[in-house]
Amino acid sequence: MADDDRNPEEEFQELLRRLLSGDTGAIDPEQLSRLSGMQIDPAMMQQMMQQLQGAFAGSDDGISWDLAKRQALHIANQSDLGVTTGERRDLDQAFSLAALWLGEATTIADLPNPGRTITRGAWVEATLPVWQELAEPVATSIADALTAALSEQAPDDMQSMIADAGRLMRAVGGSLFATQLGQVVGRLATEVVSGGDVGIPVMPAGDAAILPQNFADFGRDLEIPDDQLALYLATRELAHARLFRHAKWLRLHVIAQVRDFAHGIHVDTSALEDLASRFDPSEPDELRRALETGALLPERSEAQTAALVRLENLLATIEGWVDVVTDDATARLPSAGRIAEAVRRRRAVGGPAEEALKSLVGLELRPRRMREAAAMWRAVTDAAGVAGRDALWDYPDLMPTAEDIDDPAALVARLQATARGELPAQDAMDDALAQLLAEETDRTDGTPTPSEDDDGAAPDDHPEGPRPV
Template identity: 70%
Template sequence: MRQLLGGEGGGLSAEQLEQLSQITGQNVDPAMMQNIMGHLKSAFASSGEIDWEQTRRGALHIANQDGLAITTGQRGNLDQAYALATLWLSEATAISQLAAPPRAITRGEWVEATLPVWQELAEPMATSIADALTTALSDQAPDDMQNLVQGAGKLMRGVGGALFAGQLGQVVGNLSKEVLSGGDVGIPLMPDGDSAVLPQNFADLGASLEIPDDQVALYIATRELAHARLFRHARWLRLHVISQVTEYAHGVRVDTDALEDLASRFDPSEPEELRSALESGALLPPRSETQNAALARLENLLATIEGWVDVVTADATARLPAADKIAEAVRRRRAVGGPAERALNSLVGLELRPRRMREAAAMWRTLTSAVGAAGRDSLWDYPDLMPTSADIDDPAGLVARLEATARGDEPATDDIDDAFARLLAGDMPSAATGGETPDGGADPDDEPGSPDDHRPV
């Protein structure tokens, strides 16, 4: 093994392949064996950590397969689309424009820009799979083989992590062929304040709808700018979304029964069965109640964001002849999801298609009609002002509260508000003063000589 794994460049010579064929009594496919040795060498050399560089290489390999570059004409068209979209959005929303100009990017550039967020989202699941695979191997081994298993556990952890990293690279690489812009997935993947469009991808959308590319570019640019403006204005929102996603991801666990069954027959030189289990989602057990609650919160949050973007984009592109047709196509894409989104769901159990987006858009439309764009957009100023799931269900109640606030009416109070108001007014005894009233006198309820006079403080 030292000779096989320690050769120059980690490769096998023709003489080594011939010796291996003689040992096994079978013909050895050089390409297959080099691939196996590469996996084994990487696993032995691994410290047990996930090799995210493997994810990056795999994603870039897929993203750059077509070798398509952004032409000068495409850049010029997008520059014009961005300029017009900026003017239209200034009429549709009170949120200010971006400090940095938007840009047209390739699929490979999208992978490079978004990979840090993908790594953050996928790391809990990758670690869970690697740990569970190692634990399953240790639990199945007899006591007299535990020392051997400890060494093999590193190999299993390395192989499991490498396969997950490679599979995530395929998902991100394939997703780069589907997304239209930086905010198309729904979560803030791009760096803060950055906006981008992938002209390589929306040509197919325009062709399927029989709509000129310049109209598609203008609509996609407007939507992307609205998304980026929102996250730049509400700087707390990015962290809020990412924390909701990671909260859900940390709750994802591996089906140990399925994994133990897989580990009992796992061969590191033939990792296809583990790869297939990762692809199909077979290692993910049914969601727990905690996960369902976290997923519901995440879906409502994404729906609230996407609903606002839908309404603002519709208002801004009202002059665009094919705006409604393009908007419906974009909503269908989000509702159905592409192959890469489905693969991401199988890999980490994360659904990025908010089912309540239409209801959230209806709420924002109601707010716009009632209080105007400025009143609507003011709800993004602070986290505690953002509409809740109950507001999506009852937009009229939210409108009533906003209108009451605009009139200067006092908001309705609850028991906690009333108790806090009494405490501030001095109507309630303070525990820190040992039952004294704020004016320094004794509490009238405490009679002299009573046992309460000697109670410990």
């Protein structure tokens, strides 16, 4: 029987079998459009089928990270003007002088490679692995929610037919999320000025970079000489990269906290069902907006709110140190104060990372306590000197806490007491550890052990002599 002679029910069953088997390449887009009743553009439907086919051939979790990369590079390269010889020369000189000035402002060692200028596309290539790592928990959650919704809402008589549909739904959800990730990262590439501009370590360790095209956009309305602006931003970028290279644990610490927050996210199934009930495939903008704005993500739980506070304090601590070191290193610049205020204002109103992370993982990234953290680091510098301040990044347990931001005087007092050779005051954990050690000592000195008799004597010390074997 020819395809045209089939009734709609037979056509649909054949189409479903092809979808569930992953044979998307053999599907006729015009047939799918006709069956849907929506008169969808066959070209658009063909593109959707190609994305699905790529998802089936991709990773086992159905998330097409290659699709995200292609989307991001497409957006970034559309408006990428490249790097001119003059821009590279000017910024290379700024990085060289910034490295010398930083040598006077911090004891943290210089980078093995100098800072560099990169294009928007190169920034996407360098940072996408980190964005993928941060977004993966939510991408998986969306794919799982689609699979669960399919199983829960299907009638009993269709359960056997859709038993193998889980992979398809994961592919659909993963492809949608990957597309959105690529769009966000691509737009972000048109905004960020430097590698450390987003506050989190998205560049490879020890890598410092400035995007000349975005640098020009940032300084256009500031009425500040380009050479001073370049020198200040190069100093800040190098300070950020030096810190993360020196404290190797810090990068993992930040990313782990973001992922811990993201792992607690679950898709709002009621919002998903509501969207599905009124979704028109011929007008996909509503679905795009839902993913872009985070409308499918529920309100934060108490645990997530606490995690967000911890992350904000951590990022504020990092950026506060970068602020103080940069201010000291660029004290010679006449416009340093104006530039510093412009950078802080840009971060305070929500830097380029905030919107990206909000849509991807529901995380509003805004270090609200950056000024307080900078004041803490200034107090530490005045009291303990540059070397004493930077030594706090040597080990994780030395790093200042949120309580130290609240009360810098207590941190300064501890550092001064340590410098005088005084033992630090014991806290509750110290007291508990001391008690455990004391109990262990008591058992070693006289408390019976399992190898001893009930009366405390070892077998060979029994009053009646050694027991016969």
